[in-house]
Structures are given as C-alpha cells and as structure tokens.
Amino acid sequence: MKLLKTGTHAAVGCVLLVLLILQTEATMVRHNWTVDYMFSAPDCVEKLIIAANGQYPSPPIFAVEGDTIVIEVTNHIPTEGIVFHWHGIYQKGTPYYDGAAYVSQCPINPGETFTYKFKVDRAGTYFYHGHFGMQRSAGLYGSLIVTLPDHKKEPFSYDGEHRLLLNDWWHKSIYEQELGLNSVPFRFVGEPQSLLIEGRGKYNCSLLPESTASPPGCLTCNASSPWCAPHVIPVTPGETYRLRIASVASLSTLNFILENHKMTVVMADGHYVKPFDVYNLDIYSGQTYDVLFTANQDTSKNYWAAINVRGRNPLTPTGLAVIQYLPNPATLLPTTSAPVSPVWNDTATSLNFAKKLLAKPGYEPPPPKKCDRTLVLLGTQNEINGNVKWAVNNISYVHNATPTIAALKYKIKGVNNPVPPPDFPAESYNIFAPPSPPSATYGTPVYVFEKDDIVDVIVQNANTMTPNVSEIHPWHLHGHDFWVLGYGDGLYNASRDPASFNLVDPPLRNTVAVFPYGWVAFRYVADNPGAWPFHCHVESHFHMGMGTVFAEGVRHIPKLPLQTLGCGLTKKHL
Template sequence: MLAVFLVVAVLVHAVAAAEDFGPCYRECVPGETRVCKFKFHEEIYNALNSACGRCADGEVADCFARACVPLDGVERTVYTINRKLPGPALHVCAGDTVIVDLQVRLPGHADTIHWHGLHQRDTPHMDGVSMVTQCPIPSGQTFRYQFVVDLPGTYFYHPHNGIHKVNGAVGVLVGRAPRALDPHADLYDEDLAEHAVFLMDWMHVDAEYVFPGLHKPLGQTPVTVLINGQGDFQQADGNWTKTPLAEFRVRRGLRYRFRVINSGGLSCPLTFRVYGHKLTIIASDSRDVQPLEVDTLYTFSGERYDVVVTADQDGDAFWVHSYAATCSAPAEQVAVLRYDSAADGTLPAAPRPSARPGLLQPEGVVMNSPACTGGWPGQRCATDLQSLEAPDDPRMLGTAEPDDRVVQEVVFHGYTNEELFDTEYYPHFLTFGRNIAGTIGNVSFKMPSTPLLTQPGESPTCGGCAPGESFCVCTHVLPVRLGTRYEIVLVDATDVTGRVDSMITHPMHIHGYSFLVLALGTLANITSGR
C-alpha cells in the first residue's frame, strides 16, 4: 500500500505543474484587461471508462490520461465539462470579459450554467438560472455567456437546472486583483491557481436515484467527499480504491493564499482543515474581511473562503481533511500538503484522519459550525467576520432602522399520504424521513412557464399564500423598490423534535447582491422563555 501512495504523489505533482488554467491566467496589472474565451462541452460521461486504462488497478499515470475522470476510484455516470470533473478552471483578472460558448450534449435534457457569486451588473440575463433569467439550453444547442468579472474574488460555476449540479459539470472561477490593489497583499506571498481547493459532496449513484428520495434508505446524503475531483474510497470489503489523492505543494517559509470552494449540492456542510497549520480567513464569499485565525472551517453549499496557510511547521507533509458534518455516515476525504523539502511521495507521518459524523466539535477554533451561537470557547460564527470596509450608512449596519424589513419563515411542510398521493394533485416533494416540501413564507416555489426576467408578466406569480392558507405552491416573487435598503430576517422554524429532516442544512444567498450579516441567534424556548 505504501508503494502505491509513493507513486501517486510523484505523478500528481507533475500533472498539477502542467495544468492549463486558461488563457487569461497571469499577473494582474492595474488598468490591463482582456477578453477571455472558452468553449464548454457539457455531456453525460462515465468516470473510470476505457480512457483511464488501468487507473483502477493502481497504474496512476493512466489516471491522468486525456479524457480520464478517475474521481475516487468508483465508476459511475457523471456530467462533465470538456470531459473533466471539475471542469476547466477559469482564472482571470478583475475587469476581464469572459466569453463562454456552452454546447449542451445531454440527450433528453436541457441545462444552464450559473456563475456563482458574480453580481452580473448590467448583464442579469447572463446569470444562468433556468426559467428565471433564461430559457434552458436544449441538448444539441449552443448558448454564449458573456459578462465582466467586475469584482475580484473566488467564484465557481455549476448547472442551474433541475438537480444536474449533483451529477457534476462544476468548476473553479477566480477573478484576481492586482497585488497593488489587494488590501491583504501583505499577508501572503503566493496566490497560485493550483491552490484552489474544490470540495464536492459525492454519491456513487446518479442524483435522480435519491431525488425525491427512497423510502429506505432515507435521505440525500453523500457517501464520500472529493477534493479537486480526486480521492480514494474504502469499499465494503475493507479495501481502498487505488486512485490518487490531491496534493498541494508549498515552499517552506512562504505564506500561501488558498481558495476553498464548497460546490456541494446535498444536505451536509463540509469541513476543511490542514493539520498542523492555522487558517487565517481573509475573504468570505469574495468579500474581504478582517483577518480571523481558525483551525477548522465549516463550509456550506456555495460558500467560499480565502485563507492564508503559512508553511512554517516542522515536518514535510501534512494531511488536508474534509468530511460531511451532520451526516449519519462518515463521508470524508483527505489530500496532502507537501513541503518542497520533502522527497516526492512523502506522506504525512501522522495517522490518516478519520471522520467524526454528527455535531461533534472539532478541536481548536472552529468557524461557522451548524449549531453556531458563540456559546462555547473556540467557536466563531458568521457574525464574528468583520467586513474590511464597512459601509458608513447606519441603515446597513443595523444602528438605524432600515427603509423596509422582510421577515420570512423557512420551514418544511409535511404531507399526509392523502394530500400527497391524491391522483388529481401532483405536488413536488422530497422523502427525507417523511414526505416534505421546503417552504419560505409557507410557499413552496413552483418554476414559471416562461423566464421571469426576459418575459415578465407571462407566468402567474404570487407574493404569498392566500389568507387562511398555511401552505401553497406557486411562483413566489417578493417585489422590492429600487434604491431601498432592506433588512431581511430569515427564521428557521424547522421541527427539531427528532425527525430526520431536522438535520438538513442549507445556506441562503441572493443572486446579484452582497449583504451584511447583522445578527444571529436562536428562537426563544416557549417553556423557559429564554
């Protein structure tokens, strides 16, 4: 087994050094912008196919053959971009124009690509949300996305039609600022494309297998995690697959900017830890923050953190570890942080980390755990992140009343069998311990029949349920006034009395906007009043 790992480490490093990060990956210079063109071919593909040769048998060089998608060594059908998973990495400079010609090759399916985190100012029709900003692209057709990456930051792309994201077709998108304009430039020495950390929760079956879900087994939980599309997996017979781990090379004494992306599509947050090293958070969701040092990140679907890792420890190799928290099974993955002083193939001297499922608190300082209230030492919550440049408008800081306030309760509606299986009524649902539908303000969202942005008024919408209704299904639209500053209060009223669906976790974000987190708390206990 050791010999296998030694060979893996040598070849992974060689491949990473030669990887193409796109035509616009360069040292960014103030005032210098480019037009960056890419061609995407999205298709249904199979991991570990014949392009991989004997990769599954431990011939690691074959794992990096052209068109081979090795993943964790378990064969399955996937969605790929250009027969890669993750797809091509797009590294550009802030201000660059990105042009992507997406050809969809999904027989019987249509798709769109969303550029997660970009505001799309002046180009909302390029946001890539099926039936909201555009029609889905039919199989066999090509659609051109064109937009400016106006703000520096860590982003990513993924399908935004149905549940395609869970099957793949995801990738890194980074917009860099010139060092002279980066407020954190003095905190790190290197910002390298190969230090993007792309986390994926992963199943060994197609997404359609678990949506809406099986009655037994329950849930839509991952069986493993992928780090930059790589990893291994312990099979039922106790043997590990022979696919290579991801690795990150560093030079001793230097400080590195790592860009951690959670591209997950399931219900469990993913942790990120580099053993033996602190993580200094300098950006969250592409917005600069006051530096905050932690040991472990909890990241939720769609979230990105930029952290600085200093290569100043004794030793030559260290484990990088991610696991799916709050899940019932120990879905996890490891990678290797390797110093330049280490011989190729050096593995960490410490034992391989093992996952601890559930709401267990990792050691040290932890950022944004699912039960985060700031109630125990070492816990850091979203409210502990301070914007580097807070606005001077008191309405945006919570020190003055906002122009308007929107309060929405987030809760699951539980169907009765009579309600769900009435042959005259076909509601959408998930099976997660019980048959449920997610709601915001008691409304379960129904996709419109025409895109809301390009064909407004053609599809019926609602602003909430009719008086007296505790649950409804419609195209939920909340109108807002231009130039108004809103305070949005989201109340998670999920029943936590032991039902399985009480462990579902999901972040909230708004396309086209950034926002400030003003407060975080828990609901009062109706018995104690606290």
C-alpha cells in the same frame, strides 16, 4: 486645410479605435465549452457525471477584476438541457446571464450553443455550477477566480496560492436522487459516500490503506486510474500560501482542517474580513473563504488537508488531500490518522466562528442605516399530497417552464403567482414543533421590490417534520451580496432583535447559514434590475421547494437576448 483636418481627425479616431480594440481584447476572457456526460471515478468508483470539456471539475476560469467573461457553451448531452450559474457574480446589466434555469433563462437545449457574456466586478474566489434540476450534484461545477489588476494590492501578502473546491459525493445518479425526493414514500438521498477536494476523494476501494475488497464499480489504484490518488497541495517550506476554498457541497456542512497548521481567514465570499486565526473552519455550500497559512512545520513530513461533515450526524469518512512539503514526494503520505473536527452538533462553535467574521475596516462599504422593507421568511419542511417538501412562508417553490424574468419583462400571465407571497409567516407558527398540520402549497412566488429599495431579510429556521430536529440551511442570494447583521436563537422578535444588529462592520457575503431553531438577518440594496433566486443551497432542499425569487427594478430589466428564450410561453414573445 479642411481635408487635412478631417484626415487628422480620422487618424486620431483610428488610433483611438485601435486602442479601444486592444483594450477590449485585453479584458475579454474567452472559453469554449462542450458539455457532455462523462465516466469519472472521483472517489475511485466509476459513475456517470456531467462536465465541460471532459474535465472534472470543469475548467477553472481565471480573470482580472473588470474583465468580461465570454463562455460559449455547446450542449452535447442527448436529452437534458443545461445552464451555468456564476455564483457570486452580480450580473449587473446582464440579469439574463445569471444562469438559473427557468428564472433567468430557458435551459440550453441538447445541440444548442449559447454564449454567456458578463463582467466580473470584484476580485475574489468564486465558482460556477449547473443550476437546473440537481445537475450541480452530477459534478457540473468549476472554479471562477478573479484577481486584482496590477495597480491594486491585496491587504495581505503570500508567496503562492492553491484552489480547493470542496464537495460531497454520491454514487447514485442524480436522476434516481431527484425521483427519490419526489416519491411517496419519500426516499432521501442519504449521507454522501465520499467527500472530495478538487474532485478527488476515496471510497473504501482506494488508497490508504490499499483496499483488498473491490465493491462493484471500484477501480484499482494504478496508473490506469489516476483518479485514485488524493489531491496534492505542494508547498515550499517557510512560504505563505493563500488557499481559495469553496464549497459546492450538495448537502453537507464541511469543516476544513490543515493538519498542524494555523490558518488566517482574510476573505469570505470575495469580501475582506478582519483577519483572524483558526485551526479549522466551517464552510457551508455556496460559500468561499480565502485563508493564509505558512508551511512552518517539520519539513521531513507531508500533512493532511481534510474535510469532515458537520451539522449532520456524519456517516462519511474524512475527505483527504496531501500538503506536500517540497521536495518530499507527493506519495509520502502522512502516517497520522485523519484530522478530527469539532463534534457535528456543536452549534456554539459554528456560531462562534460565524460571529468572528467582520468586514475589514476601510475595505468594505458599511450597510445603509435603515431599511425600506423587512421580510421574515420562515423555512419549513412540509408535506403536500404525501410528498415531503420544503417551503418559504408556506409556499414550496416550483419552477415554471417560462422563465420568471421573461414573465416579468413581457407581462406574461399564468407564470409567476399573481398574488404576492407573504412578507411574514403566520404569527402563531410554533417553530419548535413539526408543522401541524402541514399546510404548504406549491407556487412560483416573486417578491417584487422597487429599484434601490433597502431590504432586510430575516430567515427563520424551524423544526422539521421530525420532532426535535431542525437542520442547517445555507441561504444564497443571486445577483447581490448582503450584510449579515446578526444571528439569534429561537423566534425572531421584530421589536427587540433589530437593536442587536451590527450596522458597523457586518460582513458582506452571498451565502449565509441559518442555524437550528435560529434566525439570521441580512440587509441588501435592490439595485440590480432582474429576477434573483434566493434559496437554500442544499441541492435537495431547493429541488424540494426551499426557495423564492426576489425581483427588483422590473421596468429597468434590459431586453432579453433571443438565445435565453424559446421555452414555455416565451415562444409567443420572441
């Protein structure tokens, strides 16, 4: 009897184990990537880019909410390290796989293989990208789409869906861009040469009209250069489509338009919003929107999907894709001219759109009613030893060769600044004039929070080094979403402005824009032990120091995997 009972137990245990294995297998999404240089001509001008598996954009990842994603990355680039940041993914329990070089891990050295393994907690439209130097600008990015499991349903319906990764594009290498930004005199990257939709665009040697002039590096539009055709969005007349729109732009605010088609915004950064209709929408680098549209126009024609630059005086032609009304051929190009967006400096329209974004009642949690700590972070353009820099509360962020998370976990001195960065800027600072004199310093600051602290962050914008200029900055927080409580013009007033905060149905997101001479306020819960970059998502701005790090629950940070270490002072702590 005893033996039999044990045997029965063993059998039950075995079945459970098999079930567990089956379940584990079912929820693992595995990719095997080789990252290398690649010649590519996204806008018909060939240049060197960085990509995974020879695909540009890099391979899309598809997963179901709750899945574990396992990406084995081998770096084949001769001399550059790489990392991958999974933008919008919390990385709860795996802060070391957030993929921010020198914050959450050492770069993956040439020749090394590294395995990212993390859970995707929430359905939505996300993406991933390089987060070392300006490698995102070199083309290293792709889509990360998380869908609902079968037993859950979206609060909207549609017949099909399309991904649209948006980007701006330069012909100059990122190495020259990076050096220019670090040079005295300063050499800005300038406005992009092209705008890309799903990795396709056109420079002046491309389709429509067929160009006769052929600048150096330009490919001709024929079968041997398939890049030189716009991205196509096939639709069946009468059907409704979900567009998963994401911007990985390096610099530009993009305005997205579907020619003749109304769009209903249903999600922002993977969170449900109260649906509202638009004919165009502003998307800042680091943001995603899910919109619905119905193919309800004249079926004899195809239409443009278009992006234009806003927020900066645009020097870049419209980026175009084709909405192909089936069964029309994809080559039936619209004869209409490129759709026009609101004028670039019409901030009121942008702000109006931003304020329409409200959480869908019943679908998203409301924010806590009070906060434990408030930071006011002033972003300024600055100058240090003749170099043009950006700074947060007067500290221009510099990466250290030892990852921030390792320095926190192992109490390594000489890495992160020992003095906490200021919670507030100087009270006397005049946001309406260039910094006078510029007084920023270099640093590797870390704002340290207790686990579960509720934190309000006000990001304050200011005048650049140029009189009467204030730029837009899309601020992105790793490891978290935050509730956007409100926007304001001018200087944030701590005694007056919090009264205007929306604590009822503010939208949750991971990236929010601060408008010229204005401020934006958000609240988040520091419930994710780790070290999380908070930075402007403009590639050149972060490269010039516009960021900081939020660390929380430091003593709860899990053991760091060996593969994430090996650089800087971590050599001593393996």
